[in-house]
Amino acid sequence: xxxxxxxTALLLLLSTSLLLAQxxxxxxxxxHIKGLANKTAYLAHFYGATQFTPLDTATADAEGRLVFDGxxxxxxxxxxxxxxxxxxxxxxxxxxxxxxxxxxxxAIESMKVTGSRENEIFYGYQKxxxxxxxxxxxxxxxxxxxxxLAALKKEIEAYRKDFLAKNANTLTVKLFRAxxxxxxxxxxxxxxxxxxxxxxxxxxxxxxxxxxxxxDERLRRTPFLQNKIDRYLKExxxxxxxxxxPAADYLVNKAKANKDMLQYTxxxxxxxxxxxxxxxxxxxxxxxxxxxxxxxxxxxxxDTSTLTSMRERVAILKPLxxxxxxxxxxxxDTLGRWRxxxxxxxxxxxxxxxxxxxxxxxxxxxxxxxxxxQNKAKGVQVYAVAIGKTEAQWKKFIHxxxxxxxxxxxxxxxxxxxxKKYDVYSTPTVYVLDRDKRILARRLPVEDLEGYFNFLQQxxxxxxxxxxxxxxxxxxx
Numbered sequence: 188x189x190x191x192x193x194x195t196a197l198l199l200l201l202s203t204s205l206l207l208a209q210x211x212x213x214x215x216x217x218x219h220i221k222g223l224a225n226k227t228a229y230l231a232h233f234y235g236a237t238q239f240t241p242l243d244t245a246t247a248d249a250e251g252r253l254v255f256d257g258x259x260x261x262x263x264x265x266x267x268x269x270x271x272x273x274x275x276x277x278x279x280x281x282x283x284x285x286x287x288x289x290x291x292x293x294a295i296e297s298m299k300v301t302g303s304r305e306n307e308i309f310y311g312y313q314k315x316x317x318x319x320x321x322x323x324x325x326x327x328x329x330x331x332x333x334x335x336l337a338a339l340k341k342e343i344e345a346y347r348k349d350f351l352a353k354n355a356n357t358l359t360v361k362l363f364r365a366x367x368x369x370x371x372x373x374x375x376x377x378x379x380x381x382x383x384x385x386x387x388x389x390x391x392x393x394x395x396x397x398x399x400x401x402x403d404e405r406l407r408r409t410p411f412l413q414n415k416i417d418r419y420l421k422e423x424x425x426x427x428x429x430x431x432x433p434a435a436d437y438l439v440n441k442a443k444a445n446k447d448m449l450q451y452t453x454x455x456x457x458x459x460x461x462x463x464x465x466x467x468x469x470x471x472x473x474x475x476x477x478x479x480x481x482x483x484x485x486x487x488x489x490d491t492s493t494l495t496s497m498r499e500r501v502a503i504l505k506p507l508x509x510x511x512x513x514x515x516x517x518x519x520d521t522l523g524r525w526r527x528x529x530x531x532x533x534x535x536x537x538x539x540x541x542x543x544x545x546x547x548x549x550x551x552x553x554x555x556x557x558x559x560x561q562n563k564a565k566g567v568q569v570y571a572v573a574i575g576k577t578e579a580q581w582k583k584f585i586h587x588x589x590x591x592x593x594x595x596x597x598x599x600x601x602x603x604x605x606x607k608k609y610d611v612y613s614t615p616t617v618y619v620l621d622r623d624k625r626i627l628a629r630r631l632p633v634e635d636l637e638g639y640f641n642f643l644q645q646x647x648x649x650x651x652x653x654x655x656x657x658x659x660x661x662x663x664x
Contacts, residue, residue: 214243214283216255218268220275222291223251229269230255232262232280235455236410236417239267239274263358264408281305281358309359312350319343358405364398365411392423402444407451416455428471428509431460435472439480446487453486461500467628467639468509477501503610512624513538514608518572518596521582526570526596534566534622535643537636539593540605541615542575543584548615551633552588558636559593566622567640569593574605574614619643 216230227246231239242261245253260283267274276294278287285303295317298310323339354360369391374382399406399415406412416438424434435456442452453476460472477497480486488494506514517527528538539555541548559569571593573581581597584590598605605611609618610630619628619639628639 212260213258214256214261214280216243216278216284217286218251218253218255219286219288220247220251220253220268220291221289221297223247223253223270223275224249226270228253228275230261230266230278231269232264232266232408233410234408235413239269240408241269262408263405265362265410266408277309279303279305279309279359279362305357305359308350308354308357309362312359312363315346316343319346358403361400361403361406362409362411365400365406365409365415367398369394369397388423392419395419395423396441401441401448404445404447407447412448412451413455416452417459420456420459426469428469428475431469431472432475435476436479439485449485450487453480457481462630467631470504470629471508474501474505474508503607507610507626507629509626509629511626513618513620513626515624516572516598516603516608518598520594520596521585526594528570529624531568531570531594531624533568535568535627535640536620536624537567537569538618538620539569539571539615539633540574540609540611540617541571543573543580544576545614547613549584549588551615552584552590554633554636556588556590556593558633558640561637562640563592565640565644571595572605573597574599574603574611 220228224247227244229241230243230245231241234240243255243257245255247253261280263280266278266280268276268278275291276289276298282303282305285306286301287303287306288297288299290297295310295313298306298314300306300310319339319342323336326335326339351360351363371387371390374384374387374390377383396415396419399411419438420431420434424430438452438456439449442449457473457476457480460469460476462470462473478501481488481494481497482501513528515527515529517525520526528536537555537559541551555569555571559567571590573584573595578597581595585593585595609616615633617628617631617633617636618626619631619636621627627643631639
């Protein structure tokens with residue numbers, strides 16, 4: 188609800204208790220926030236770590252007083268008061284009727300709460316921690332002793348444990364537990380006397396979700412679920428499909444404790460791996476998520492068009508995953524000769540699907556030529572497929588960017604549906620293939636070809652080294 192305060196409304200604000208007592212049901216959050224004069228504010232809950240969903244709006248008066256009220260209760264979670272798309276302060280929504288006073292210069296220190304135990308303890312905890320960590324910082328600058336620092340840290344830890352125990356059933360404590368890191372016991376020692384770092388990592392990963400309550404759907408309206416999924420999958424899991432799939436299944440199994448948590452977890456993981464955003468050859472996880480959860484009905488979804496789109500996407504991507512042989516294509520070169528892709532004799536084949544008038548293709552062409560010239564002696568060939576425009580435009584592109592040494596073929600989209608067969612929904616689309624035309628990398632940017640090729644060469648040397656050492660060992664005997 189968007190409203191400007193009349194004189195009558197201002198008088199009503201003088202009696203917070205009266206406001207909180209009237210109109211049972213719904214929500215009523217009154218605020219007096221210094222620094223928000225005459226500004227429109229939104230009461231919004233987190234949706235993931237970087238997005239928020241507004242549920243109410245109000246316009247402050249000249250002194251920063253505003254009211255969020257509505258007939259419906261607000262779903263529990265961690266909320267923000269947002270102005271000009273920027274969070275001003277956070278609120279825990281458990282109780283539906285309360286008031287706050289704060290200053291935007293320092294919301295934590297200035298916060299006063301009436302009618303909400305959740306927000307009282309939420310800000311009380313932060314005030315204590317802010318004060319104590321400030322004391323630690325000051326002590327370190329003054330050259331305080333180790334004993335003084337240890338005493339402060341002991342006081343903080345005692346307060347934290349007491350706080351968590353006394354407020355165990357509150358949403359605030361669930362929020363803090365959801366965000367906290369696992370406490371790692373002393374690691375066993377290796378033969379050399381050093382702590383076992385592998386043990387530490389495995390313990391951390393195995394206990395990473397200990398404090399997170401998947402049965403409480405209110406935690407979906409916080410940044411913690413997305414942040415923890417990201418860290419678990421992208422930092423604590425090896426970025427190969429064989430490792431990612433069991434990790435994703437583990438998370439989905441935990442999220443089954445609540446339908447809303449399950450829906451978000453499946454959606455978010457699938458969204459992150461539908462396309463390779465940062466790591467090559469991980470879109471096999473998308474195929475797994477689609478086939479195991481979306482297309483079997485585990486994902487609670489009534490929108491049939493979404494399922495149809497996903498089924499079509501799986502049909503396109505599944506034959507194009509790393510390790511699959513890229514489907515053959517037979518096209519004519521500049522002399523009119525038929526040149527099948529699978530007949531190309533090369534240790535590595537780079538397929539470059541492009542449109543002669545595509546801006547990004549034109550930007551990529553010089554880099555492609557440079558990569559080929561630098562690596563052709565190492566067994567690299569480029570199979571460049573012009574999929575659009577006319578034959579004249581194709582040949583003009585070749586001459587303009589001096590690509591005559593590449594294997595250039597022309598393939599209008601009429602005989603070949605490049606989008607369905609090769610997932611060419613944008614150009615250029617690049618595949619890197621081995622000598623058997625098995626896919627090593629898909630949709631690799633041209634500017635990353637050199638780095639990826641160097642990686643392949645290093646892997647090749649690593650594989651050759653043990654074999655060489657083994658032969659030398661046998662010969663020595």
